Amino acid sequence: MSQFDINLQRFPKSSPFGEHIEDDPVFDPARHLELTRPENLLTLSELGYGAEIDGTSPTDVAATSAFRILSDEGAELMLHVCQQLEAFTTSNARIAKNCRGGTYRSKFLRDFSLSLDVAEHLSSIMKTPLLPHGMGHQLSHLNYAPPEVGEDVDKWHYDTLQVDYVMFVTDPKKVVGGEFQYFLGTRDEMQALYESKQPLPAERVVVPEIPGPGFAVLMQGNYVVHQAKGLRDKGERITLVNGYNYADQSTPDYTALKQLVLADPENLATAEYIRHIALRCVSNLETAINEPGYKNDKAVQLQKLYDARRELDAGISQLEDSSVEEMKHFGN
């Protein structure tokens, strides 16, 4: 009775793309991961956030210093994979050269992005359980140095999702410039500075020290305003941004779908977003399916259906809203 098997996939069985990279190594977590812990953590309150964001995040950890994710061998193979994915780069109003959806084109990249070893490690750093993002294009987004020396890789912005890390695929020590940096302040403070056309005070810009390829900075990307500088001399710079969802379903989802459709084809972003909402919905229903609350009050039992409906309503209302946004950023 296979129709009664519920077997949910963390990554979809189908792909929007036919083309794959040619030389795709096999990802082996035992050899390719080298998980270390960051020395420093910065909190949301240290950035200046307060009661106005209560209930939107299950953790106060905002950003970390750099820590290692890939071993030397893992980093070498990742570079090989990402160099092949350069053939699939696109650009948008914020980023001159990026590859999105590479997880559909490389099994190495997909298995790395979905690694539960990595997710568990990051969960312990963020002090809340994380799951690899349900949208394929929010996994292992890749940024490449723009063709013009000096042009910034990405403008000041905050992310379309809740948690991600920025990992250097290339060696930051072998190039001039190309720094990843973040703003010591809130989104509103950055907005005010941007509108006043004031230069950013240097003491409010943090440039984390990145020891080498395979090292990353983990952050709540929707609250930490950040940027990637351009190279000041010719060179290779590739970074990888992998996205995560909070497993804690009591935290409302944040997916800036109207921004995503400015980077990805609308039908593709819609399909992935619906998948993401469906996964959240099912997570709410899982206990009702597997462990019905026989002894619970009717109200407690009904809450599971309300929770699932809340997920659907939030997703549907975002999809039905036909307003159009511009790509948000705070310039260079």
Ligand SMILES: [Fe+2]
């Ligand atoms: Fe970002």
